[in-house]
Structure formats: structure tokens, C-alpha cells
Amino acid sequence: MYKRRNKCRGMRKRKGAGRPTISDVAEKAGVSTITVSRALRDPSKVSDHLRRKINNAVKKLNYVPHSHASALASTRSNIVGVIVPSLTNNVFADTLRAIYDELDDGVFQVQLGNSRYVAKDEERLVRTFLGQGPSAMIVAGTDQTAATRELLQNASCPVVQIMETGDDPIDMMVGFSHFEGGRAAGTHLVQKRYKRIGFLGARMDPRSYRRLEGFKEAMRSGGRYDPDLIVTTTASSSVSLGAELIGQLRKRRPDLDAVFCNNDDMALGALFGCQKAGISVPDEMGIIGFNDLEMMAASYPSLTSIRTDRYQIGKRAVQMIKSVLDGETPEQKIIDLGFELQCRESTTREKK
Amino acid sequence: MYKRRNKCRGMRKRKGAGRPTISDVAEKAGVSTITVSRALRDPSKVSDHLRRKINNAVKKLNYVPHSHASALASTRSNIVGVIVPSLTNNVFADTLRAIYDELDDGVFQVQLGNSRYVAKDEERLVRTFLGQGPSAMIVAGTDQTAATRELLQNASCPVVQIMETGDDPIDMMVGFSHFEGGRAAGTHLVQKRYKRIGFLGARMDPRSYRRLEGFKEAMRSGGRYDPDLIVTTTASSSVSLGAELIGQLRKRRPDLDAVFCNNDDMALGALFGCQKAGISVPDEMGIIGFNDLEMMAASYPSLTSIRTDRYQIGKRAVQMIKSVLDGETPEQKIIDLGFELQCRESTTREKK
DNA sequence: GTGCGTAATGTTAGCGCTAACATAATGTTA
């Protein structure tokens, strides 16, 4: 049998991807590959003269750095890992849009994960994402598993928790207090002299719970606390569900005269449910939602809500990341963007 | 000056990422690295015996393949590139959720891009994504630039255009006809004996235009075509805008007695606008939307809409991709999921 | 004039995996 030494291989070689590489650019510019790399990643370390030659060659060859090769060689990628609990919840959509807008300079790419409100799914995604050496991680809220916290604490990249604030950030944090938001909603209904005030909550993720706790606090302070008026379900939130839950609650408690819904879809549904039942809003029923989505102002009657700045949350989170990656120390590790009561017709009874 | 030959370097070496590599697994299992790779990627090529030993070693070492190294070596990544024109449009949210659900087996990751309804932005994203050797690409619609079409046609991975159907797919396609959907909406209003029927359209992306063309066709067929009753704007769609546009149109044309809105948010806004103006829906104004979002059934009165199966679009797109990647030839390159008129109270006048 | 520090650029080899080729054992067909 014909025997060839392993080292004397056939002439065929590995095929690359076919596009120009950093070697091609280096050859054209008359420098070494690491100088090209420096010109693109850290231009201050390359002389003006050579930088111009290199950028010229990059243009001529239409060179695009190979992100996988760079990530392998540096153990660091150009990815920002973002994990949200829902893709269809408008709240996260606004924040995602801000993240994408703020990363639009093309330096970073978003790797989006959907944890489906399951802490263990979030953990699995965090593990997968960290394994790819992201430049930064953005996760929602403050209720990670212990393992997730540890992974993120030990990560060698900036980490931002969004949508909430708390005392114990993994790294950085942008959000607001859901407890205080819920309390503000409850307080508002008390101040508007509603007497038998209920709560409608769906899904009941940790943030929904904190809103409920804040609401309870307001009810206790206003001498109106009645646990029987609190209705929650683990079903996903929807407009239909809001209508259904208020119908159920009113059937049990016809004396109900106001509700705080843990989000705007539920509040809109509560409004529709009242209209179907011939209940006058705000006269016979006050309704307040949470987040202040665009439709709340347009509804008839317009709906009161606790306004949250979801776009700003995403924007500030990326700005924090960028400043850390630029070597700066963030002025604040925790940014509390607060919320704002947006009082509209649905809680404004005519004076009697 | 102390001079050392380049080849006699210091003892310090490149640091890796610190986690177990395929070499560690190979050593533990007593095989070569390529056998471990085959066991994970193409198990049928490895004997049962060795496969068990390898999987055992993978578990013990908690080994996770390095996606960047794999992508570099094979010029192919485990990414599915998905580009949508909007992150905040509920229509795409449902489809994205299906894509994520269908890819939840962990083999692939989603790389999500936001083209913001700009064909040139889509082109730039397609270029960037293709440069990373994705396993598949999903893009929206059929109005790509010539360059984008060429890039995708020449891509060595499956490509699916979603949300629409057409005669000339780049590769594969899952959607429905927006022209026919618009026509069905218009025809419905004619059949319900509305006489002066208008169209409210926002943003007017290509799909919105096709709905408008279909609507016009229905108006011509029904002898009700009046271009003066068509209102469009390039502003982004919203509930508020729907209220505003119907207010404007009614002011100019108090004889208006029905509208087809190019999406559900606009339809809901049109409803609110009528309610504020004391116009009875459906008696004095018929309203039909498009997509049939969850809230349409819950509104008061409930809103008629053209139902589209956005979740199924995403699901089928991923199924097509998976079957192609598994080496199968898809039965159909184009899947038309159609649409369905969902007739509700907002176009059902009481008989007189 | 010398020594030291800094800046700019270059060289080497390795990040982790797999394409491409090699080898040996086993099976099939004429």
C-alpha cells in the first residue's frame, strides 16, 4: 500500500470564507497585520500617516473584520447580550428599541434572549451568552437565581440590570421602584376618594408583586385595605383578561368602586369591561394602569396610569455600558429614573 | 543590549478563556478532538461506545463548545439572523416569539436586527450578518434593495422572507397577500352596505401600500371608490394617530360612514375618536382593522379585523429552515398562510 | 554623551475548533 508521511500532504488547502482578510489589508497598506488591527481598534496607537494608508486599504478592499476570529483571539466579542422576560410585552419593546438605537453605531451587535419569566431559563441564557465573551450584559430585574448572580458578578464585562432599582446591584442598574409605583397608584385612588379599591394583577412576576405590595401599603395608610378586593392570576396579561377579571370581581363585590391594574393592557380591558356592563368610568369606577403606554391618552375616557420611561431605561443602560467600556468609572452605579402619575379622565370624577 | 532570537521566547503563554476545551474532553474520553467534535455535531459517525464515553466526559467537565472557534474553523455559525423593520410593532413581536419558541432547543441563537423600515439599513444589516456566516437568514417582506437580494441569493444558507408572499422569492417565503387582505377588508365594508368608505393609513411601508391597493380595488368593484376618502401619513402608527386621522377625515367629509384602518392600533384609535365625537359605532361608522390583535375582541364595541397568523408565520419559517439544514428539500418554497375576516360588532349594524 | 522611558511598529504563536486528508478495519461483490 502506498504510504506517505503525514507531513507530506496533498496540495489542497483549507478554504477560507473567501472575503478579504486583515492580511490582505496589511499587504496593501505595507504594514503588519497587528498594525491594521490597532488602526481599527485603537487608532491612537498608530501614526497618522499609517492610519490613512490603512483606512484607504480597508475601503478599497471593502474589508470587514471577522467577528468570530476576533472573539476567539481576544476571548472577547462585539456582542451585547440582552435578556428580556417577554418579546410581546410592549414595555420591553420600548426599552429594546432604545438599546438598538443607542447601539446603532455598528460597533456592537445585540444578542437577544427570551427568558419567558423563568429564572432558570434566564440562568441558562446567561451561561450561554457569557460563554461567548460578550462585551456587556443587560438583564431584567433583580430576581436572578443565585447561580445567575454569581455568573454575572464574576463576568469580566459590565452588567446592567434594567427595569428596577434595588440596594444590591450585580454591577449597575437602571430602573425605578415598582413598590413605590404601586403605592403611588393606590394613594392616587385614595386621594380621589374612592372607597372600595381593588387590584387586578396578571402573571404576577416579581415586579408585579412589588407593585401589589406598594398598593397594599397605600390601602393600609388610607384605611381601605381589603384583601378580598385583590385579584391575581398567573395567566399572561391581556386586554381580554382585564375585562374578565373586573367582571369577576364586580360580581363578587358589587361595591367595588376603583381598581389599580398592574399594567395598561389590563386597565384598558377593565375599561371595556365596565363599558359593556354599563358602569360609568370614572363616576362609578376609577381605573388606573401602569406604564402609560401610548394608547392610554387616546382611550375614551382617557386612562390614568403610572408613567415609566422605558425608552430612557434602555438608553441610559447602554450609555453606562459604553462609558465603562471606554475606561470611565460611572458616576452612579444605580440610576433611578422614577415614575410619574399621569392623571387622566378615568380617575377624575366631576365634583359634586 | 541583550539580544535574543525571536524563537526563544519567554515562558509566558497566551491565556485562554479558562473554561474546558474540546481537548480536555478528548483527553478524558480517550479519543481525539475531532471524534469529540463528530460526537457532538454528527453522532451517527461515532460508535455507540465512544459516544457514551464522550457524552460522559462532556457532562463531567461541563463542556460547552466555543461558538466563535467553531464558526471560525467551519466558516459557519450557529446563528439565525433575523431582521425586522420594527421592535415595537406587536405584529413582529408575535412572529419573533414564535421564532424564539421554535429555536428553543438551544442549537441555534437568534441575532436580531432592526431595519427601522429603511431598505438601506436592512442592506447594511444583511451584509453584517452574512459576514458572520449565519446558519440561516429571516428577513421581512419582498422590497429589498437589489444589492440585498443579490447578497441573500448568493448566501450559502437558507433564507426566508416572512410576512408576505410573492412570485419571486429569494429562497423561501411564508406570509400572505396584503393586497388580498386589503381587498377583503374593503369588500366586507361594501357587503355591510356602508356607502362612503374611507382608508386610514400610517407609515405607509410597502405592505401598507399593498393593503391600500387592495382596498381601492374593492371600492372600485363596489362602485364606491372616492380617493378623497383616503388619508395616509408617513408618521408612525399609533392609537392616538388613528383618533386624529378619523377626526380630520370626518371634519372634511361628515358623510363618511366607514373606515378601513391599515392596522389595529389605528382602528382602536378610530373607535375612540368616534366615541369622543358621539358617533355611534357601528351604526354611524363602521370600523375594520388589520391583524386582529388580542384587544380587538375585548373592545367595546368589539372591533372587526382581518386576522393574520403571525405566530404561525414565525413557526413555519423556522421549520422550513430546520428542514433545509437537515438536508431535506422543502415541499414548498412559498407558504401562503392566508388571512381571515374576523367580523365583530364594529361592522354589524342592527337590521332595520 | 549616556541612560532611561515612551511611542510606534513588528514577530511569533496561540485562541478552539474543524476541513481535508490519512489510516485501518470491516463489508460487499464479482
Added chain:
DNA sequence: TAACATTATGTTAGCGCTAACATTACGCAC
């Protein structure tokens, strides 16, 4: 029984970039 094919496993080197170390030139202080 020989020739060819298939299957399972191994070896080599390369995918494209950059960490780590090396070299050289220049500026500055003593």
C-alpha cells in the same frame, strides 16, 4: 479470493485575528 467500498477514527494545519513579547527610533534629563 481479490478488489473495491464503507465506516470509524486519527493527524495535520489552518480558519482570522490578537496577546504577549520584541525591536527600533526618538525625546529628555543628567
